[in-house]
Amino acid sequence: MQYKLIIGVFATFYSRHNPLKVPLWIILPCILAALFVILPLLYLGIRAAQAEPETWRWIIRLQTLHIIFRSIILALSVSLLSTLISLPLAFITTKTNIPFKKVFVVASMIPIVIPSYVGAYIFISISSPNGLTHQFISRFFELELISNLSGFTSSLLVLSFLNYPYIYITLRNAFRNMDSSAEETGYLMGFKSPEIFYRIILPQLKPAIISGGLLVSLYTLSDFGAVSLLKYKTFTWAIYNQFEMNGNTNTAAILSLVLYVIATGLLYFESFIRGNKKYHLSSSGAERPSSQFNLGKYKIPCILFCIIVFSISLALPTIVLAYWLLRGLAEGLNLYSNLQLVRNSIILSSASSILVIITAIPLSYLVTRHKGLISNTIEKLCYIGFALPSVSVALALVFIGAKIGQPMYQSLFILIIGCSIIALPAALGPIRSSLLQINPRLEESATTLGKGKFKAAYHTTFRLLKPGTGMAAGLIFLLTMKELPMVLMLSPLNFSTLTTQIWSYTSEAFFAQAAFPALLLIVISSLIMMIFVTSTESKKI
Amino acid sequence: MEPSLLTCDNITKRFGNNLAINKLNIDLRKNEILSILGPSGCGKTTLLRIIAGLEDPDYGNISINNRIIHSKSIRVPTSKRNVGLVFQDYALFPHLTVKENILFGTPRNINNQTKSLILQDLLELTKLFDLEYRYPHELSGGQQQRVALARTLATKPDILLMDEPLSNLDESLRYTLRKELRKIIKENGTATIFVTHDKEEAFSISDRVAVMSDGVLHQIDTPDKLYFWPETKETAILSGTCEFITGIINDGKVRTSLGNLVIRKPYEYSNGSNVEVGIRPSDFNIHVTPNGKCTVLDKEFTGDDTIFYIQSPAGEIVRCKHKIYTSLFAGLKVNLFPSEHTQFNVFMKT
Numbered sequence A: 001m002q003y004k005l006i007i008g009v010f011a012t013f014y015s016r017h018n019p020l021k022v023p024l025w026i027i028l029p030c031i032l033a034a035l036f037v038i039l040p041l042l043y044l045g046i047r048a049a050q051a052e053p054e055t056w057r058w059i060i061r062l063q064t065l066h067i068i069f070r071s072i073i074l075a076l077s078v079s080l081l082s083t084l085i086s087l088p089l090a091f092i093t094t095k096t097n098i099p100f101k102k103v104f105v106v107a108s109m110i111p112i113v114i115p116s117y118v119g120a121y122i123f124i125s126i127s128s129p130n131g132l133t134h135q136f137i138s139r140f141f142e143l144e145l146i147s148n149l150s151g152f153t154s155s156l157l158v159l160s161f162l163n164y165p166y167i168y169i170t171l172r173n174a175f176r177n178m179d180s181s182a183e184e185t186g187y188l189m190g191f192k193s194p195e196i197f198y199r200i201i202l203p204q205l206k207p208a209i210i211s212g213g214l215l216v217s218l219y220t221l222s223d224f225g226a227v228s229l230l231k232y233k234t235f236t237w238a239i240y241n242q243f244e245m246n247g248n249t250n251t252a253a254i255l256s257l258v259l260y261v262i263a264t265g266l267l268y269f270e271s272f273i274r275g276n277k278k279y280h281l282s283s284s285g286a287e288r289p290s291s292q293f294n295l296g297k298y299k300i301p302c303i304l305f306c307i308i309v310f311s312i313s314l315a316l317p318t319i320v321l322a323y324w325l326l327r328g329l330a331e332g333l334n335l336y337s338n339l340q341l342v343r344n345s346i347i348l349s350s351a352s353s354i355l356v357i358i359t360a361i362p363l364s365y366l367v368t369r370h371k372g373l374i375s376n377t378i379e380k381l382c383y384i385g386f387a388l389p390s391v392s393v394a395l396a397l398v399f400i401g402a403k404i405g406q407p408m409y410q411s412l413f414i415l416i417i418g419c420s421i422i423a424l425p426a427a428l429g430p431i432r433s434s435l436l437q438i439n440p441r442l443e444e445s446a447t448t449l450g451k452g453k454f455k456a457a458y459h460t461t462f463r464l465l466k467p468g469t470g471m472a473a474g475l476i477f478l479l480t481m482k483e484l485p486m487v488l489m490l491s492p493l494n495f496s497t498l499t500t501q502i503w504s505y506t507s508e509a510f511f512a513q514a515a516f517p518a519l520l521l522i523v524i525s526s527l528i529m530m531i532f533v534t535s536t537e538s539k540k541i
Numbered sequence B: 001m002e003p004s005l006l007t008c009d010n011i012t013k014r015f016g017n018n019l020a021i022n023k024l025n026i027d028l029r030k031n032e033i034l035s036i037l038g039p040s041g042c043g044k045t046t047l048l049r050i051i052a053g054l055e056d057p058d059y060g061n062i063s064i065n066n067r068i069i070h071s072k073s074i075r076v077p078t079s080k081r082n083v084g085l086v087f088q089d090y091a092l093f094p095h096l097t098v099k100e101n102i103l104f105g106t107p108r109n110i111n112n113q114t115k116s117l118i119l120q121d122l123l124e125l126t127k128l129f130d131l132e133y134r135y136p137h138e139l140s141g142g143q144q145q146r147v148a149l150a151r152t153l154a155t156k157p158d159i160l161l162m163d164e165p166l167s168n169l170d171e172s173l174r175y176t177l178r179k180e181l182r183k184i185i186k187e188n189g190t191a192t193i194f195v196t197h198d199k200e201e202a203f204s205i206s207d208r209v210a211v212m213s214d215g216v217l218h219q220i221d222t223p224d225k226l227y228f229w230p231e232t233k234e235t236a237i238l239s240g241t242c243e244f245i246t247g248i249i250n251d252g253k254v255r256t257s258l259g260n261l262v263i264r265k266p267y268e269y270s271n272g273s274n275v276e277v278g279i280r281p282s283d284f285n286i287h288v289t290p291n292g293k294c295t296v297l298d299k300e301f302t303g304d305d306t307i308f309y310i311q312s313p314a315g316e317i318v319r320c321k322h323k324i325y326t327s328l329f330a331g332l333k334v335n336l337f338p339s340e341h342t343q344f345n346v347f348m349k350t
Helices: A002-017 A024-050 A053-059 A062-095 A101-113 A116-127 A132-140 A151-177 A180-188 A193-222 A225-229 A235-244 A249-274 A296-330 A338-369 A373-382 A390-404 A412-436 A440-448 A453-459 A466-482 A485-490 A498-507 A511-537 B044-052 B098-103 B112-125 B141-153 B171-188 B199-205 B223-228 B233-238
Strands: B004-015 B018-029 B033-037 B059-064 B067-070 B083-086 B159-163 B191-196 B208-213 B216-221 B243-250 B253-256 B259-262 B274-279 B284-288 B294-301 B306-311 B317-322 B333-338 B345-348
Touching: A024 A249, A024 A338, A024 A373, A024 A390, A024 A412, A053 A249, A062 A101, A062 A151, A062 A193, A062 A235, A062 A249, A062 A296, A101 A151, A101 A296, A101 A466, A101 A511, A116 A151, A116 A225, A116 A296, A116 A498, A116 A511, A151 A193, A151 A225, A151 A296, A180 A193, A193 A235, A193 A249, A225 A235, A225 A498, A235 A249, A235 A390, A235 A485, A249 A390, A296 A511, A338 A373, A338 A412, A338 A466, A338 A498, A338 A511, A373 A412, A390 A412, A390 A485, A412 A466, A412 A485, A440 A453, A440 B083, A466 A498, A466 A511, A485 A498, A498 A511, B004 B044, B004 B191, B018 B033, B018 B044, B018 B191, B018 B216, B033 B044, B033 B171, B033 B199, B044 B083, B044 B159, B044 B191, B083 B141, B098 B112, B098 B141, B112 B141, B112 B171, B141 B159, B141 B171, B171 B199, B191 B199, B199 B223, B208 B223, B208 B233, B216 B223, B216 B233, B233 B274, B233 B345, B243 B317, B243 B345, B253 B274, B259 B333, B284 B317
Parallel strands: B033 B191, B033 B208, B083 B159, B159 B191
Antiparallel strands: B004 B018, B004 B059, B059 B067, B208 B216, B243 B253, B243 B274, B253 B259, B274 B345, B284 B333, B294 B306, B294 B333, B306 B317
16 A cells, blocks of 8 residues: 555656656656666676775786787677678678578578577587597598687687677668669769779778677677687686686676676777768668679679588588487487476566566657657666676676575576566667657647547557567567576576576587587577568568 | 637747747637748747647646646646647558548547447548548548548547648649638638648638747738738738838828838828838739839749839839730839729838
């Protein structure tokens, strides 16, 4: 009763004074979201402040600086290699007359659903001294062929071939939105096709490459599964180790903050070089399909390039997983135990999607329809999950949960909150851009027809927001499906998902047992990916 | 005179440093169509949005049927004002059919029979038969406009507000629709405020016209009074083509480079005042004579009329209309004589 009274008093007070002129149903979820998002960062800050001087000395030791250096080098190298893979791929599948274009487009995006630790596991199972390649080759030759690739090279290869779709997707959009009149001007000036590419198309792609590269760098910085399996010691590995092995939370908190500062620095660096430049021409005429290059004699090499990329990023993992699965089956592996894992994974992913959507809609509303200092601040806060690796968010939530105690500690609820904090920034993009396309007059018009503010929004904008919301929900589902450290550190007892199962088997090198959950994870994610890629791509391809 | 339905009292609205509406008073009578005429950016759309409750004024009171809907202490929300607004871009709900759009605002508690009666009435009124299951993108501009009107009328608003509802249509459609619109509104009997920047549209559709520029209301009157008896220079300009020449009041007439002209309300001006005289294109007749004092500078043929640009002996340029086919050409010497019964409007020089 008292709660109701307090809420009632607050609501009347708010509607009387309404300092922001923003309806309560928008501002309340936004404030809650901002609070939840800022909580981990605050906690880490407090922890770091409590650290003894000794810990700080440990931090500025050469070894730690070395870890920072290694992380950054890996992030930059992965971005570079990903760009080298995705630039030709995006060009071929968007701007040329290559056959089977639709198939190639979908195939280029699918690797995004393969979790990095699964990639690492596949890589290890192929290349390790007792791995598949070795077994295969030693059957025919008496050779010790495969040397131990360094942790850096293997991490670079695995992360690049799995993360390149982030750049591919931004590049593909850039190619499609490019105004073909610039190219046509080039032709009129007598340039040849290669010249047009280097002098006209490539410069226009700069912002897409930068923002895609930033995305890949951030994912690499926060990646935990692949680097730890491949024994390349980066930041996330150090954070996890300090916490799990040494139980040293203060050090882990400081390391997290350092990583946060680096990631934020990258974000600002990106917006600094991108600036406010608008690269696209805003011609008011009718939209024309972007021009297509005729491949001619280059058709075969181009197809070959695509096929090589797909065989590394798609075919190889599938074949290896299938091999391990068959081998496991031959040894009498029981598959039924995995059904529980699938159920848990789907519960977790769906719950996170729902929670994220519920907060992302009011947030996007606030940001697009009520611009101002407060909405700007809240928006910036919500991107914390983007720069803070999930290991650190998980770390903070473990302790916050422990402070609160039951019923929060080790509950599914806190796990869902953790996954949502990490996934929130990804949902804001699609929802905000579809909200921008909906005429605000529709809602006003509904209010003049006698509907209250919430009802007006519900009957008009919410209905029209469905495609954007669907897309965002799919994205969150995919991200949560493959999320590892959060689930590893925050799961309630006896709650394991596909990811934790894969992790526990692969870290013990039980490849055959890990194969089936990994395949299940990839198949489920690919299906969801396929649904929303085809539904959004079918209009314009 | 009909009693006032809507009263806006001393409305002021700022956007940052920009004064959008400055101490504006306006009233709307029952069954009346009132146009607000003004150039774009003069604050007329803001005024509509304030009346609808989509914006709040900084100062001022608004009441409908003697019930205050906005004052310092009272603020009735948009959904409770019973005011209908037709947007410039119609804002039809793209996910709903014509029928669903029209019935969107009808109360929940009325039964389906009543709803279909309302729908039939409105479809008949707006001539939208057979279109009720179409979606907005399947309609022409004119049809969309009528759906927007029907949707608003379905809620039986006390006041209908229309924000440039014809500006998205092509010229010929605009001409036929403005007649139709007046007919529909008059048949329906809802008091209406109609915002436009097109003076012809305002004159032909409305009972009274309010002329507005830079957030200030200059004059509210019937269309013909506005045209013939403008009280300010702004009204004269906004209500039709108008040129100004300087003159000095002399014995109830005004002395100008085009001769001594008869003025309206001569008793209001004292001898020797410096004034400006408003000249409408039909105020003078052209007489061609070799020793004429004025010179034809240019001519502009618009189909219905031919407009001549004529320079007076003092170098002032006025426009004159000439209806019949003529061999008048640039460079010709002419004399100008005031048309019969013309009383010129004079404005004190500022």
